[in-house]
Amino acid sequence: MSADGAASVQVNEAGPLRRDAERNRERIVAAARQAYAEAGLEVSMAEVARRAGVGIATLFRRFPAREDLIDAVFADRMDAYVEAADRGLADPDPWNGFAGFVEAICGMQAADRGVADLLTMTFPAAEALQVKHARALERSIQLIDRAKAAGHLRADFTHQDLAILLMANAGVVGATGQAAPDAWRRLVAYMLQAFAASGSAAQNAELPPAPTPAALYQATLQLGSTSRRG
Incomplete structure (x- = not known):
């Protein structure tokens, strides 16, 4: 040949x-x-x-490596994380911008258990994700500073408090599952009231409905079953 x-x-x-x-x-x-x-x-x-x-x-x-797979799977989710922060900064109302960002990223956690974990963990070897995560963090700090300067967000709030909220929300999402899928909304609403500056109108915002007793009972059954399997 x-x-x-x-x-x-x-x-x-x-x-x-x-x-x-x-x-x-x-x-x-x-x-x-x-x-x-x-x-x-x-x-x-x-x-x-x-x-x-x-x-x-x-x-x-x-x-x-596992991080290579995580990088590939969640590239678009991290883009959405950054975009949520950008939308918040584009909002002319500093409080609405901050609160909208918080609700958006907590909603992302509720829609995807992987995202719920991703936003509360660090993966140094997943370089592309870490770059996007750092970009979103930078913008979230800007949202926090802007809401504080406008007198809407309590002065002692820090970006670490946002990380704590994401951890708590991930726990609620994992615990309630399909039994009470909107439970996270009430948690987030409560937290936003707690984050608001004293005397702010946001402290009196209406809360989403609480899960029904039957839904919470079902969630506890599922959580207990998962723990026993573990």
């Missing part, structure tokens, strides 16, 4: 191989996104491989 013929064979073989590799990558990312959304970031790489229908060796060829 001529050199030109050998090169042609290599090119023709490389095309399907590249397509297969890309399909595997897409299946892995899709499976990981669904698994993380349902159960959080504690899902194992082996479980992701099983859901994707690929071998564990194939998964590690595409994503040598």
Whole structure:
């Protein structure tokens, strides 16, 4: 076979191989996104491989470390995190901008257990995510400073308090699950009242409805069942 013929064979073989590799990558990312959304970031790489229908060796060829997979799965979610902060800064009302940002990111946690975990953890090896996380943090500090300067946010509030809220909300989201899926809204509303400066109208804002006793009871049953399985 001529050199030109050998090169042609290599090119023709490389095309399907590249397509297969890309399909595997897409299946892995899709499976990981669904698994993380349902159960959080504690899902194992082996479980992701099983859901994707690929071998564990194939998964590690595409994503040598867990952080590489997390980087790929949550890139768009972290973009949404930054965009929520940008929307808050664009709001002419400093309190509405701050409160809207808080509600948006807590809503992201409620919609996706993986995001609930992601916003309360640090992954130094996931470099792209860390860059976006730092960008969102910078903007959230600007939102805090702006709301304080306007006299709407209590003077002793810090960005660490926002991190505490995200941790608490992640816990509520994980505990209430499908039984009381809107419970987080009441928690966030209460916290925003607590964050508001003394005498602010935000302290008297109407709260979302509380979960029904039956819904909370069902949530506690599910939480107890999960603990026993653990």
